[in-house]
Amino acid sequence: MLIPCPCCGPRSVAEFTYGGDATLVRPPADSTDPDAWCRYVYARANPKGAHLELWQHSGGCRCWLRVVRDTANHTIMRVELLGPWAEAIERKRVAAE
Numbered sequence: 001m002l003i004p005c006p007c008c009g010p011r012s013v014a015e016f017t018y019g020g021d022a023t024l025v026r027p028p029a030d031s032t033d034p035d036a037w038c039r040y041v042y043a044r045a046n047p048k049g050a051h052l053e054l055w056q057h058s059g060g061c062r063c064w065l066r067v068v069r070d071t072a073n074h075t076i077m078r079v080e081l082l083g084p085w086a087e088a089i090e091r092k093r094v095a096a097e
């Protein structure tokens with residue numbers, strides 16, 4: 001599987017670290033609802049098809065990415081940079097094209 005890093009181009013999945021489900025919403029820090037925390041920490045869907053995930057290019061530029069991946073065939077449908085520097089990197093990449 002290749003993941004097209006916006007900074008480095010297409011790279012092997014071996015260079016990336018899976019960061020988890022990007023659709024999870026953390027309960028408020030002051031929440032004392034054990035069910036909400038249990039769902040956040042342990043409950044995971046196992047969807048077939050498009051899934052929003054976090055990946056870090058840990059063997060490359062170390063940027064965090066939000067990736068839409070088809071879990072049935074591992075097709076990468078969309079990749080976007082995350083973090084406060086994402087906009088600046090994207091502007092630089094577009095200017096270089």
Ligand SMILES: [Zn+2]
Nearest residue numbers: 005008057061
């Ligand atoms: Zn990269």
